Amino acid sequence: MDYTDYARLLQAHASLAEVAEYGRVMETGKEYPLFRLTVPGSRWLVITSGFHGEEPAGPLTLAESFAEIVAYARARDVGLRVYPCINPSGFEAGTRYNRSGERPNNDFLRYEVAPGAWKGELHHGDSFLRWVLYDGGPKETRAVRDDIARFPPPAAALDIHQDNYLALPATYAYAFGDSAAYRPMVEASAEHLTVIRNGHVDEHNHTDADGLIVFHDGSVTDYFMRQGVPYTTALETTTRTPLPSCHTVNLIWIRGFIDLAARGGM
Numbered sequence: 001m002d003y004t005d006y007a008r009l010l011q012a013h014a015s016l017a018e019v020a021e022y023g024r025v026m027e028t029g030k031e032y033p034l035f036r037l038t039v040p041g042s043r044w045l046v047i048t049s050g051f052h053g054e055e056p057a058g059p060l061t062l063a064e065s066f067a068e069i070v071a072y073a074r075a076r077d078v079g080l081r082v083y084p085c086i087n088p089s090g091f092e093a094g095t096r097y098n099r100s101g102e103r104p105n106n107d108f109l110r111y112e113v114a115p116g117a118w119k120g121e122l123h124h125g126d127s128f129l130r131w132v133l134y135d136g137g138p139k140e141t142r143a144v145r146d147d148i149a150r151f152p153p154p155a156a157a158l159d160i161h162q163d164n165y166l167a168l169p170a171t172y173a174y175a176f177g178d179s180a181a182y183r184p185m186v187e188a189s190a191e192h193l194t195v196i197r198n199g200h201v202d203e204h205n206h207t208d209a210d211g212l213i214v215f216h217d218g219s220v221t222d223y224f225m226r227q228g229v230p231y232t233t234a235l236e237t238t239t240r241t242p243l244p245s246c247h248t249v250n251l252i253w254i255r256g257f258i259d260l261a262a263r264g265g266m
């Protein structure tokens with residue numbers, strides 16, 4: 001989808017939310033405004049999506065179902081800060097990375113694993129001395145990271161992705177915190193789409209019986225975990241999944257995360 005058309009979909013929600021630009025990026029000679037949609041409330045949920053451009057479902061769910069999401073949040077006095085399309089040039093081109101070939105995911109954190117030795121992600125058994133908020137990375141990451149870091153940690157945070165590698169319609173999630181909190185969302189999703197349980201999703205990562213993975217990958221989800229946010233997850237549906245099923249699963253998790261934010265913690 002042309003990003004100008006997508007931006008128009010977002011602007012149409014200006015009566016429901018503050019639609020603000022948190023930055024602009026230049027990609028191959030074209031300027032892209034970056035949007036944050038804010039709805040006030042007493043406890044906050046941050047939703048991010050569109051880090052990877054070939055994963056359109058999340059940005060589309062957010063733009064197309066925003067009114068329904070806001071109604072659900074308002075009824076529970078949950079505030080929303082939504083970054084619906086973090087990598088607009090990739091979204092427009094349908095490419096994973098941005099138009100200048102940078103990789104706008106991860107790069108929120110760096111881990112010092114030994115004095116002076118820094119890593120962007122931890123694999124099984126890696127220990128670390130400390131973490132820091134990273135200050136480099138692709139322009140889209142810098143823009144969203146700077147904006148997110150201006151605000152106090154939310155009560156919950158959901159990052160919506162897709163998996164473009166697995167060759168079947170399915171869902172799973174990278175999640176920190178109590179699995180029991182996510183189980184109702186997993187089970188509701190399983191009524192619509194196969195949940196990958198106890199399975200490999202790539203060479204490093206293996207889901208548990210709930211289709212969940214713990215992975216300190218330096219992503220926004222990992223950043224919120226380190227900030228003490230009790231509920232923080234990166235949801236995946238595969239790109240082989242029909243879009244309506246992606247929307248259904250995304251909305252199950254969005255509503256579930258609004259409920260978790262309402263329940264509190266921070």
Ligand SMILES: [Zn+2]
Pocket residue numbers: 051052055105161162163
């Ligand atoms: Zn992704």
